[in-house]
Amino acid sequence: MASIVYGLCALTALACAVLLLRAYRATQSPILWWSGLCFCGLMASNVILVVDKLVVPTVDLLPLRLATTLLSMGLLLYGLVNRSE
Template identity: 40%
Template sequence: MVAHFPTVVYLLSFAASVVCAGMLGRSYRSSRAPLLFWSAACFSLLAINNLVLVIDLVVTPPTVDLQVPRLLISLAAVVTLLFGFIWNGED
């Protein structure tokens, strides 16, 4: 039971990110508020990051290290949201 606990936490993080991205995307479609779009894009990238984390730590053998791609995806998520904040700040 204890051995599967980290896997469950990683999968729940992935599920939470997907749900947040979906809810933000649905809200963007109905209101067309640009900040909702950038937030949905950020959470989509965070969901991908969590999926790569599950693949890295659970699926692949220990000799395969996906830390650099995970960090790059996280950076892309933060840069996406930051770009959205700056883009909306000019309006």
């Protein structure tokens, strides 16, 4: 059951990233770009979670997951603070 939830979280983040980046391409709004990049990073973090918990459970990938999530949130924060219209 956990593997289904992990996979659905990754797919949801991927869908959000695709929709945000498609909207950015249509409108050229900077906040959509930074939000799309954030969700790309969150999707990567969820994929790392799947690998961590299901593929190689003996290896601890928590630092990599946290770094990926921190970088993603940092991108969104940068976009919100420095690139607002």
